[in-house]
Amino acid sequence: MDLGNLSLFIKMITQEYPLSEREITVLSSRLLADDKEFEKVWAQFKNKGQSFSKGVDPFKQLLLELIS
Numbered sequence: 001m002d003l004g005n006l007s008l009f010i011k012m013i014t015q016e017y018p019l020s021e022r023e024i025t026v027l028s029s030r031l032l033a034d035d036k037e038f039e040k041v042w043a044q045f046k047n048k049g050q051s052f053s054k055g056v057d058p059f060k061q062l063l064l065e066l067i068s
Contacts, residue, residue, distance in 0.1 A: 006031060009042055017060065023067040030066055041066065 010028060013019065019027070031038040041062065048059040 005042065006038065009038075009045065013045070013063070017063060019067070026067050027063075 006028065009031070010024060013027070014024065031041065044062060045059055048057070
């Protein structure tokens with residue numbers, strides 16, 4: 001995995017979603033452990049604007065699952 005992509009992803013996520021240091025650590029560790037999961041989450045984050053409907057953010061639910 002490219003750590004630069006992970007760093008960029010974390011930076012972009014924290015700009016849009018308020019995350020604690022613990023949540024950032026959990027998210028980073030989980031995505032570092034599985035390249036395929038990172039690619040899937042990264043793609044969903046980049047495309048989240050296309051699936052945003054009726055004021056519901058589908059990516060937020062995925063993010064909550066990842067950090068729980």
